[in-house]
Amino acid sequence: MSPAIALPSLLTEGRAGLRPWRAADVPAIVAMSRDPETIRFTSVPEEFDEDSARIWLALQPARLRAGDGAAFAIVEPPDDRPVGAIGVRVLHGRGSAEIGYHMAADARGRGLATAALVLLSRWSLQTLPVARLQLTTHLDNPASQRVAEKAGYTREAVLRSWADQRGTRVDLVMYSLLQSDPPA
Amino acid sequence: MPAPIPLTYPNPRLTDGMVVLRPWTDADLDDLVRMHDDPDVARFTPLATPYTATNARRMLDAVLGRLLSGEELALAVEVDGGGAVGSIGVRPDDLDREVADVGYVVAADARGRGIATRAVRLVAAWALAEWRLARLQLTMDEANAASARVAQQAGFTREGVLRSWAENRGRRVDLVMWSQLPGDR
Numbered sequence: 001m002s003p004a005i006a007l008p009s010l011l012t013e014g015r016a017g018l019r020p021w022r023a024a025d026v027p028a029i030v031a032m033s034r035d036p037e038t039i040r041f042t043s044v045p046e047e048f049d050e051d052s053a054r055i056w057l058a059l060q061p062a063r064l065r066a067g068d069g070a071a072f073a074i075v076e077p078p079d080d081r082p083v084g085a086i087g088v089r090v091l092h093g094r095g096s097a098e099i100g101y102h103m104a105a106d107a108r109g110r111g112l113a114t115a116a117l118v119l120l121s122r123w124s125l126q127t128l129p130v131a132r133l134q135l136t137t138h139l140d141n142p143a144s145q146r147v148a149e150k151a152g153y154t155r156e157a158v159l160r161s162w163a164d165q166r167g168t169r170v171d172l173v174m175y176s177l178l179q180s181d182p183p184a
Numbered sequence: 185m186p187a188p189i190p191l192t193y194p195n196p197r198l199t200d201g202m203v204v205l206r207p208w209t210d211a212d213l214d215d216l217v218r219m220h221d222d223p224d225v226a227r228f229t230p231l232a233t234p235y236t237a238t239n240a241r242r243m244l245d246a247v248l249g250r251l252l253s254g255e256e257l258a259l260a261v262e263v264d265g266g267g268a269v270g271s272i273g274v275r276p277d278d279l280d281r282e283v284a285d286v287g288y289v290v291a292a293d294a295r296g297r298g299i300a301t302r303a304v305r306l307v308a309a310w311a312l313a314e315w316r317l318a319r320l321q322l323t324m325d326e327a328n329a330a331s332a333r334v335a336q337q338a339g340f341t342r343e344g345v346l347r348s349w350a351e352n353r354g355r356r357v358d359l360v361m362w363s364q365l366p367g368d369r
Binding site for chain 2: 162164174178
């Protein structure tokens, strides 16, 4: 258990904003998680439907209370329609946390993921009891690797058979950002 | 089927004819202190320093509980029927039961004879098969050249340095990550 996490109402950087998820976001959450690139490169469950999204949303307050992690919608203020998703999960007992993100297809290539990652990384290092932030990408996902590197993350290793993705073990590239790293 | 809870001891005992891996007993207390109260152990592991009979007593008292709770399979390393000259443990990952971590220590006066390599080979082959692991990993300090040789000779692949990966006596430490997969050897 970690201290409870208090969610900010809006964080902004450049054109990107992060805000808490709302019930009205369910269709957007489902649409993003059914994107072929998102399925290919993340561990989103198969058949993730509106009920799954509602259950996922309903679990978020308990995750915050337990200090387990926080999830945000990526928006382009003043528009508050979600164009991406980003979240952080505290790895209890390890002094670290892991970030994951994905963008809607029509929101890619405009630097929004990078800005969102910078925002969440800064907030996480200020707020969470962690010395290290990490994220993993597929070897053949250069777009995500560029996002990590532009946000100041360091590529550390290819970790073989590192995670389970819908029943298949995958090799992943590990990136990290430390408290002591220079700001992006 | 990933690593079960509770874990169980390998049966029959793991041996390659020279090295035998067996459960710890109360009679190992002095040998535990001897192998763990050591400058290299102090430098490269999070074990207590100085390492006293009280620390050894606590470890021996905790071994069975850690086995039953699925935290760790800890074994004494014995050679030629003598006392324990080493310690080896395998810990299933708390977030991913298809992954486990290996750790080992060999007493100073037993080093350089390939004992750690033999112990790691035995445990790695057993855990990968018995727990159907997708990945067995080990981490070590970058400066620990002896341990790197053991990992390589026991069939592990060096993957990279993970920064601020763990905490050792209140200090964040960078560690080298190594892995062995089921098909590797």
